[in-house]
Amino acid sequence: NFPLDLAALEAPSTNG
Secondary structure, three states: HHHHHHOOOOOOOOOO
């Protein structure tokens, strides 16, 4: 898994 994917899962708020 890529760090970007992990970051998105950990902090979905960053998605939007």
